[in-house]
Amino acid sequence: MQAVVITIGDEILNGTTVDTNSAFLGKELALLGIQLREKVSISDTDHHIRGSLHRYMGHTDLIIMTGGLGPTLDDKTKQTLCSYFNTELVFNATVFKFIENRFAQRGLKMTERNRQQAFLPATCTVVPNTMGTASGMWFERDGTVLVSLPGVPYEMKHIYRSELVERFRKHFALPVIENYYIMTSGIGESWLADQIEEIETSLPLDVRLAYLPSPGIVKLRLTGRGNEQKKVAMRVSVWAQQIELRLGSHVFANENISLQEAVGRRLLALQATLSLAESCTGGNIGRLITQIPGSSAYFLGSVISYDNSVKERLLGVDPDILSTHGAVSEETVAAMLDGVLDLIGTDYAIAVSGVAGPGGGTEDKPVGTVYIGVSGRGTRRIQRYNFAQDRAVNIEYSSMYALHMLRVLLDEHLEKQELKG
Amino acid sequence: MQAVVITIGDEILNGTTVDTNSAFLGKELALLGIQLREKVSISDTDHHIRGSLHRYMGHTDLIIMTGGLGPTLDDKTKQTLCSYFNTELVFNATVFKFIENRFAQRGLKMTERNRQQAFLPATCTVVPNTMGTASGMWFERDGTVLVSLPGVPYEMKHIYRSELVERFRKHFALPVIENYYIMTSGIGESWLADQIEEIETSLPLDVRLAYLPSPGIVKLRLTGRGNEQKKVAMRVSVWAQQIELRLGSHVFANENISLQEAVGRRLLALQATLSLAESCTGGNIGRLITQIPGSSAYFLGSVISYDNSVKERLLGVDPDILSTHGAVSEETVAAMLDGVLDLIGTDYAIAVSGVAGPGGGTEDKPVGTVYIGVSGRGTRRIQRYNFAQDRAVNIEYSSMYALHMLRVLLDEHLEKQELKG
Structure with missing residues (x-):
């Protein structure tokens, strides 16, 4: 069961609008077990729309098109669909009444352009749009279902959820899909892949593994496919548990949440508070x-504490430490940790000081050198990193590794608490 | 001159990742006068990559592919390109040395997987990647240039800007394109469009105007096209000046810089310093x-000062003010401004306190209510806003309007200084 999404509009091609419609549809279709084979963005011209229909009709089970259904002259999709499916626009009284009511309710006058929205291709099944004036259209030919939807994201999403999900379930014989997320922090993709290589190569055909890396984080997703919800969920979780066992404390969650959310949950579990002393990460x-x-x-x-004066006066970092070891040093970060814990009076703290770049690097401490410290309830840890990237990425990595170090510390303290309890 | 962008990866098709790479490339190619005809996202399989090459090679001037170049087993692009272009992977000593150095600098051990990144197709021109381990590759065949780039956005963008722009200019006969940016803050797109309607409707065919709105900011871009650099630049700037005159003090820059950069330049010009007291914007x-x-x-x-205790103890906000007027009030923001100016000792300060949501709203102060204050060199201004959006968007708007208010204050002080000087 495969689908293609076609998004129509020059604003998508020239980058003015980021195409979030196709990301939404990809995610939703995957949840139904419909695999998005391709998504394509094209210009709103008869030529390009026709070309894409020619390419995919008869070669995929489902095509969803979004966009090009507005009332203005530059919206060509409806005309093109009519001519492609050899039909003509006919007046739809139900749709007309709906549009009329909508304008009356808002105290607006209906124009001829709006009236045109009630003319729809004779051979399509109209898919109602209760959020706007452009109806959806459902065509079938050569074993392919083609659904054309408006491009306005909230209209498209509303039609999809309220009208299409059930129609797809009925029309196609859909398998059951189960996703399982394993979230890791502080380790690289290659290292991780080495650790679980054996498991990965033994995975059966109906369970797939994807690596989704971002700075400091590697998200693993296992996707299972089958006929029975319970069986598929069980099958996926058996494989997931093997991977989790192998990765041990590198795993911070087994659902799709951010590292900062995972840190927050641990602080809540420990009934603990947090403060920060940020330098190069700037907030x-x-x-x-x-x-x-x-x-x-x-x-x-x-x-x-971007400026040293703030490190000294607010955080109480000794000027001698700053002059002897520099602002980017283990000693300074240790003093920042002590200072902010004392000043704000929290259970835990993070402190970061580094050279984000592009300036400020030295031979000893090149751009990307960052000291990250975490402290709380009797433990203090400081680590030197070199991320060696550009300014924005160094800041991103520093932030994620700071959260990672705190997460690890909190996990240890939670384990201790559980052993006691 | 037409291009196609192919983004590779299941995470794009299933909606886990929103494809921002192709939006970036569409925008950047348009600036060079290269029209993006189609963009397509496909799965990382030999079959799909080969199918897309077959579809577009020889039928467009340029193909840019992103993704599928990682070190893991599920990244198939390099192998597929080798077989498509009838060539083989050969060891590249320069790339190997670079990767080796990169790992050595970080004190990390290089694995066999990383070593594989130095094997590249014999017939391609290697496009260096100084931000990661996956090199770019440039192929030519049947009148089409194919460039394959890593999918990690900052690596891809860096390679594009540092390596490809100049290569494209040389390789293709590109028309002269001149862009002129007019940056405005604190006003809406419709209001702005009304102000410059007359000018917009008189624009000649070779000068185009685009509205590029984002929270708190509307960026206007005038694009001129022609054969001679100087003539085009002159023509565009004549129209730009008319628009700038009409918009007056709403304009904060006539080049494509961020509002925070514009604020920074003004502070430098005033030889002034800045501190912040942030509550709902959190950093x-x-x-x-x-x-x-x-x-x-x-x-x-x-x-x-996320918690009231920090407002009281660090910023010296009177507990009576907090209990009488609440943390989200003009009085609290005034006290935060005075407090942070005094504590950090700067010339200017921004203070923000609001209800970001989703919780915490009341009838008087619903979610999205934010007080923003700026103060410095004898002036203090506090404004109440209601952005009425979700948490992330409220934070974004609050931040941009805070920078906007400071920008306006700094402009007034700069004007005074110039009048005196």
Whole structure:
């Protein structure tokens, strides 16, 4: 069971609009067990729309098209579909009434352009759009279902969820799909792949493994496929557990959550609070932590000590340490940790100081050199890293490794607590 | 001159990753005068990669492929390209040395998988990647240039900018394109369009205007096209100046820079320093300001006072103010401004306190209510906003409007300084 998504519009091709419609459809179709074979973005011209129909009709089970259904002159999809399917536009009284009501409710006058939206191809099944004036259209030919939807994301999503999911389930014989996520932090993709190579090569055909890496994080996704929900879920989780066992403490979650959310959950479990002393990351760690709704339960605040004067005066870093060892040093980060724990009065703290670049590097401490420290409840750890990337990426890596180090410390403390309890 | 972008990876098709690479490439190619005809995302299999090569090779001037070049077993692109172009992988000593150095610098051990990254197709031109271990590859056949790039966005972007722009200019006969950016902050797109409607409708065919809105910012881009650099640049700037005159103080730059960079330049011109007191933005304003290399010249640091205890103890906000007016109030933001100016000792400060959501809203102060204040050199301004969006968007808007308010204040102070000087 394979599908193709075609998104129509010059604004997608020239990068003015990031195409989120096809990401949505890819995700939703996967949940139904429909594999997206290809997605393609094309210009809103008769020539290109016709070319894409020619390419895919009869060669895939399902095509979803989005866009090109607006009331303006530059929207050509409906006309092209009519001519491709050898049919003509006919007046649809139900759709007309709906549009009329919609305008009346808002106290707006209906124009001729809006009236045109009620003319739809005679041979299609109309898929109602209760959020806008452009209806969806369902065609069938050569063993392919073609659904054409408006490009406005919330209209498209609403039609998909309210009308299409059930129609697809009925029309196609769909398999059961189960996804299982294994989230790891602080290790590279290659190292990880080496660790689980044996397991990966023994995976059966109906269970697939994907590596989804981002700075500091590798997300593993196991996808199982079959006929019975329970059986598939069981089969996937058996393989997932083997991988989790092999990876041990590198795993921070077995669901698709961010590292900052995982850190937040651990702080809640420990009934502990957190503060930060950020230098080169400039506020980015605070931003990540406060992305999580409810983070105010454990995150009290932080000091961004970008200038040494702030390190000295707010965090109490000894000027002698700064002059002897420099701002980017283990000693400074140790003093920042002690300072912020004392100042804000939290259970745990993170401190970061480094050379983000492009300037400021030395032979001893080139651009990308970052000291990251975590401290709390009797343990303090400081680690030197060199990320050797550009400014933005060094900041991103520093932030993720800081969260990683805290996560590891919190896991150890949670384990201790459980042993006691 | 037409191009096709092919992005490779199941994570794009199943919606796990939103494909921002092709939006970036569409935008960048348009700036060079290369029109993106189609973009397509396919699965990382020999069959699909080969099928897309078969479809586009010889039928377009340029194909850019991204993704599928990682060191793991599921990355098939390099092998497929070898077999398609009838060549074989050969050891590249330069690339090997680079990878080896990279690992040595980080104190990491190189694995056999990493070593494989130095094997590249014999007939391609290697396009160096200084940000990672997967090199770019340039092939030519049947009148089509095919460039294969890694899928990691920052690696891909870096290779594009540092290596490909110049190669494309040389290889293809590209028309002269001149872009002129007019950056505005704090006003909406519709209002802006009304102001410049007359000018817009008089634009000649070889000068095009694009509106590129993002939270708090509308970027206008005028694009001229022709044969002679100087003539095109002149023609575009004449129209740009008309628009700038009409928009007056809403314009913060006439080049494509961020609002935080514009703020930084003004602080440098005023020889002034900045500190922040962030509550609901959680560090995001600090992150934005420190994205700019050299920001340490004016940004000293900040206090993220997420919890009221930090507002009281570090910023000296009177507990009576917090209990009478609440943390989200003009009075609290005024006290945060005074507190941080005094604590860090800067010329200017920003303070923000609001309800980011989803929880915490009240009838008086629903989710999205944010007080933003700026203060410095004798002026203090506080404004109430309601952005009424979800958490992430409220934080983004709050940050951009805070930078906007500071920018306006700095502009007024710069004007005063010039009048005096």
